[in-house]
Amino acid sequence: MSLIVAGRFTTFPAAEAAAQQLFQRGFVEEDVNLFFVNPRGQHGRHAAAHDLRTAGTAPPGNAHGATLGATLGAVAGAVAGVAIFTAFAASLPVVVLAAGIGAWLGARVGVFVHQRRSTTVHHEIVHHEWRDSGVLVAVHVCEGNQRDAAAVLREAGGTDLERASGHWQQGRWADFDPTTTPVPLGELNQQPV
Incomplete structure (x- = not known):
């Protein structure tokens, strides 16, 4: 598992500017991934029919x-x-x-x-999703540089800074799941660094 820090931006140009700032601070392209997160409820994630049948x-x-x-x-x-x-x-x-x-x-x-x-009989499946939509800039970090990455993202205008453990493969966050609840970087979301 890899340590990942991410921040949300409202536009791709803002996210690309943040990526450029990360590169200027010594992060390499293989460790920075930009991608769009759909609005809540629009992730195309459905429970398998088998799981629904066994759950009644x-x-x-x-x-x-x-x-x-x-x-x-x-x-x-x-x-x-x-x-x-x-x-x-x-x-x-x-x-x-x-x-x-x-x-x-x-x-x-x-x-x-x-x-x-x-x-x-009507059954409704409810997914509770907490992640807002936008462009996510994810950075593959280590313990030593995670605060630097988070500070750059926040200074560039990133919001909802989060920390995650995931699989980083071929320059991207391979197992990102938009329906999981993010783990906020509380101290960096609120205070200037």
Whole structure:
């Protein structure tokens, strides 16, 4: 894990100016990463359908439930079709045809029942996100120069200074997750350095 210090800027030109100031203070390009963070709730992060099903909060109309409903309906319809026409001593082709029609109708009813049940229950997934949108300037630092990087970011107009542990690979913060709560650099966010 790498130590990372980051600050938020409202525009790319302001973030680029901060990066230039970092370079002038001895930081190298491989240790500075600029990227845009979308507004809260717009990160395209959704829980996997499997996780939702196991938590009992499957979204309405999920494929797993519809498939199960169709399968159960098809089996029940086929059995009902065979039972009805066998009771009247129908020929084998008529019984097979009745089983097919019963399976088709049963599948339709099973899907309908599942969809009807799914739309009456509404589950909402809430993500609490604390990071504001903007251009984030992230700096790969060590214990010895983290305060210098934070001071440069703040002097350049950066806000919401934060500290993180993450994977820094090929000149960028590789495992950045915009939905995680940032760890503020409290003392540097409020006081002049």
